Amino acid sequence: MLTNNKLRTLFVALPTVALMACTSSGPTDEELQAEQERLERERQEQAAAAEEQRKAQAEAAAAEQMRKAREMAAQEKAALEAQNTIYFDFDRSTIKSEFESVLRKHAEYLVKNADQTIVINGHTDSRGTPEYNIALGERRAKAVETFLRNEGVKGSQIAVVSFGEEKPAVMGTSEYAFAQNRRAEVVYR
Amino acid sequence: MMKRAKLIIITCLISVFSYSSKVLAEIEIVITEGMNNARPIAVVPFKWSGNTVLPENIDEVITSNLRRSGKFSPISLSEMPQFPTVDSEVNYEAWANKGIDTVVLGSIESVGDDKYRVNFQLVDILRARMTGGESRVLVDGSLVVTKDHILEDRSKTIEGEDFRQYAHIMSDIIYQRLTGERGAFLTRIAYIVVKDRETNPLPYELVISDYDGANETRLLSSPEPLMSPSWSPDGNKLAYVSFENSRSQIFIQDIYTTERTLITDFPGINGSPVFSPDGQKLAMVLSKDGNPEVYVMDLATRKLDRITRNRSIDTEPAWAPDSKSLTFTSERGGKPQIYQVHLDNMRSRRLTFEGEMNLGASITPDNQNLVVVNRTQGNYHIARQQLSTGNMLVLTKTFLDESPSIAPNGSMIIYSTLHEGRQVLSLVSLDGRFKALLPASQGQVKSPSWSPFLL
Numbered sequence: 001m002l003t004n005n006k007l008r009t010l011f012v013a014l015p016t017v018a019l020m021a022c023t024s025s026g027p028t029d030e031e032l033q034a035e036q037e038r039l040e041r042e043r044q045e046q047a048a049a050a051e052e053q054r055k056a057q058a059e060a061a062a063a064e065q066m067r068k069a070r071e072m073a074a075q076e077k078a079a080l081e082a083q084n085t086i087y088f089d090f091d092r093s094t095i096k097s098e099f100e101s102v103l104r105k106h107a108e109y110l111v112k113n114a115d116q117t118i119v120i121n122g123h124t125d126s127r128g129t130p131e132y133n134i135a136l137g138e139r140r141a142k143a144v145e146t147f148l149r150n151e152g153v154k155g156s157q158i159a160v161v162s163f164g165e166e167k168p169a170v171m172g173t174s175e176y177a178f179a180q181n182r183r184a185e186v187v188y189r
Numbered sequence: 190m191m192k193r194a195k196l197i198i199i200t201c202l203i204s205v206f207s208y209s210s211k212v213l214a215e216i217e218i219v220i221t222e223g224m225n226n227a228r229p230i231a232v233v234p235f236k237w238s239g240n241t242v243l244p245e246n247i248d249e250v251i252t253s254n255l256r257r258s259g260k261f262s263p264i265s266l267s268e269m270p271q272f273p274t275v276d277s278e279v280n281y282e283a284w285a286n287k288g289i290d291t292v293v294l295g296s297i298e299s300v301g302d303d304k305y306r307v308n309f310q311l312v313d314i315l316r317a318r319m320t321g322g323e324s325r326v327l328v329d330g331s332l333v334v335t336k337d338h339i340l341e342d343r344s345k346t347i348e349g350e351d352f353r354q355y356a357h358i359m360s361d362i363i364y365q366r367l368t369g370e371r372g373a374f375l376t377r378i379a380y381i382v383v384k385d386r387e388t389n390p391l392p393y394e395l396v397i398s399d400y401d402g403a404n405e406t407r408l409l410s411s412p413e414p415l416m417s418p419s420w421s422p423d424g425n426k427l428a429y430v431s432f433e434n435s436r437s438q439i440f441i442q443d444i445y446t447t448e449r450t451l452i453t454d455f456p457g458i459n460g461s462p463v464f465s466p467d468g469q470k471l472a473m474v475l476s477k478d479g480n481p482e483v484y485v486m487d488l489a490t491r492k493l494d495r496i497t498r499n500r501s502i503d504t505e506p507a508w509a510p511d512s513k514s515l516t517f518t519s520e521r522g523g524k525p526q527i528y529q530v531h532l533d534n535m536r537s538r539r540l541t542f543e544g545e546m547n548l549g550a551s552i553t554p555d556n557q558n559l560v561v562v563n564r565t566q567g568n569y570h571i572a573r574q575q576l577s578t579g580n581m582l583v584l585t586k587t588f589l590d591e592s593p594s595i596a597p598n599g600s601m602i603i604y605s606t607l608h609e610g611r612q613v614l615s616l617v618s619l620d621g622r623f624k625a626l627l628p629a630s631q632g633q634v635k636s637p638s639w640s641p642f643l644l
Contacts, residue, residue, distance in 0.1 A: 129549040130417070
């Protein structure tokens with residue numbers, strides 16, 4: 001009990017002493033008040049600045065994330081555009097298994113980006129007649145269209161144009177040229 | 190006659206991609222096979238009494254025409270024993286000794302400002318030797334002296350710009366008189382030229398020229414492919430396919446007024462337009478209903494009739510000369526082969542069985558033969574199949590032959606082939622004996638279409 005009382009006295013006494021010490025030689029109450037207000041303002045300003053900084057950092061981080069996402073999408077699209085050609089056997093329009101994975105990547109991108117539209121251009125080598133090759137080129141482009149639609153791409157995202165033998169990728173009549181020209185190209189718009 | 194025949198094309202023909210032009214690919218005919226079974230003939234240089242330079246060398250044009258028909262072998266100037274200008278000057282024995290039984294001769298005189306009188310005679314040397322240049326025949330009971338060894342004797346006043354055309358008309362007269370078949374020298378061809386796509390912003394060109402490659406005129410230039418030109422039966426219009434709007438569309442264009450009409454713009458293929466022989470309809474290929482099918486459009490009403498109904502490719506319609514049927518290419522039997530559909534009952538039957546594939550068929554004007562692109566052992570050649578027997582004869586030895594188009598008199602086929610790495614036009618006679626190349630100085634030349642008779 002005694003101990004408690006002593007302690008209480010000490011608690012009260014200490015701040016009083018301190019106060020006494022200040023008032024005795026220094027500022028007036030007004031000055032003290034002003035100083036307190038100034039400190040308070042400073043504290044608030046610092047808090048506001050800190051808040052602002054935090055916000056800016058968050059925004060920057062978000063923007064960075066967006067930029068990264070966009071960049072990744074662009075990179076993804078660029079990567080897809082770099083692998084936009086698939087090749088066919090002579091007089092055939094079946095999609096070879098080696099091109100299925102790249103077409104799946106196109107499909108994935110198109111499903112994620114539903115407002116992205118593409119044109120599939122069908123081409124042939126120069127053997128056979130131009131009219132027959134227009135039909136064959138369309139069949140190739142449509143084979144690609146069917147594949148993409150089976151992977152979930154909407155029909156409204158896809159247009160098909162056959163150029164037959166009219167736009168060879170490689171000129172000439174070597175087997176190499178023929179093979180390079182029997183193709184379908186996925187063109188992003 | 191000459192007025193109606195005026196074939197000079199207005200040169201600012203061009204439409205959307207406009208710049209007018211003449212002389213582009215400069216095609217000339219090089220005969221590669223077939224001179225030894227042709228009939229010898231002499232075309233003596235026409236005598237010109239004026240002192241100016243003539244607009245065109247008429248006898249040279251006639252000589253070239255006769256040689257290119259594959260049916261005649263005109264002798265050179267150095268082989269000629271004399272240079273007569275009328276029958277009365279002809280030494281029949283001298284020509285007979287050279288093995289020449291027919292001589293063309295003539296003369297040209299000036300009859301006013303840019304007006305020329307052209308006289309020509311076609312002389313049968315054998316007949317002249319039999320009759321001595323005069324024969325007597327009974328006409329209404331009395332003997333009349335005739336000169337029946339003179340097969341043709343004509344005279345006509347023409348203007349300077351008509352020289353080449355009149356030379357073609359004379360060639361037609363000579364050819365018909367000696368072969369019994371109408372000449373096709375006064376005709377044109379339409380074709381597509383593809384220039385280097387790297388260096389030309391408008392590499393695809395629709396071009397027409399005289400049948401011999403003279404008077405080339407560009408009708409259209411485009412950044413995107415042009416295909417399948419085909420003539421209207423009056424020779425005034427072309428139907429063709431253009432990708433200028435990044436998809437195929439069929440247009441009809443008047444070659445004189447340059448007026449262009451969009452005919453079809455369906456989703457998918459708009460291809461292979463071909464005028465019916467009466468010019469009222471256009472056969473075509475559309476894939477709007479899922480896959481390529483043959484349709485016929487009534488040009489007046491634009492109403493479409495679907496002709497084929499098949500899950501495989503049907504394409505390349507061509508009209509039979511009587512308009513009652515169409516031939517077309519179909520994959521319904523597995524590989525492309527030629528079928529014929531009768532338009533009254535829509536029944537189809539397969540026509541070709543030879544080789545791995547047959548494509549791009551058309552029927553000759555006499556309705557006797559089918560001309561096709563035949564694929565045998567991987568080689569694409571022009572072939573002819575007799576319709577009555579089904580016998581097929583491969584006519585060409587060139588590489589990757591396509592797009593055969595038959596001359597209106599049925600004597601010759603023009604087609605596209607590969608020569609020294611470039612697509613060029615080539616000629617082959619219907620019997621396969623005569624062959625010629627039409628190399629162009631630049632670009633790839635393809636999809637030739639031979640016009641109807643222009644007179």
